[in-house]
Amino acid sequence: MGKRYCKEPATRKKSGRARVQSQRVHYKNTYEVTRTIQGMDLRRAKKFLHRVLRKQEAVPFRKYNGGPGRHAQAKQWGISQCRWPTKSVYAVLKLLVSAETNAVTNGLDKKRLYVAHAITNRAPKIRRRTFRAHGRINPYMASPSHIELILVEREEDVAEPTEEETTEVAEN
Helix, strand or coil: CCCCCCCCCCCHHHEEEEEEEEECCCHHHHHHHHHHHCCCEHHHHHHHHHHHHCCCCCEECCCCCCCCCECHHHHHHCCCEEECCHHHHHHHHHHHHHHHHHHHHCCCCHHHEEEEEEEEEECCCEEEEEECHHHCEEEEEECCEEEEEEEEECCCCCCCCCHHHHHHHHHC
16 A cells, blocks of 8 residues: 555646655744745745745745744745744755656656645654753653645646637537
């Protein structure tokens, strides 16, 4: 039995999929990165992620915004809080390239691909411990992520027929 995805595309051969489980990247940062690129064209998503790495654009923090400071780069998203989560961006970018390769292998046009599904789920926490003063021990936990991406080819835009064309069809 193969791996199960949270969402299956309409046709598997018309998509490129990639996923990784228990990736050692922070869940909250990765969640915000995947929510931001969902719906973007493949080229725009890759460009956005590279610009985040160079700190020319920022990832908006909408849900998990208790810690990030405010910055002017968040204005383009209509909010005030953003960050540049480098490790999460690298993980998602690597997965995006893998999904792109899978889509091209399935015979899809690279220029018409877009991110149809991008999701991050919490993975089981990795437990470690740190030693404190007076012989005490505290937990030292990591919050890894399961990440999924599905790329699908955009449908061709069909122009709406004019009134002349519809009357010609009706007469025939």
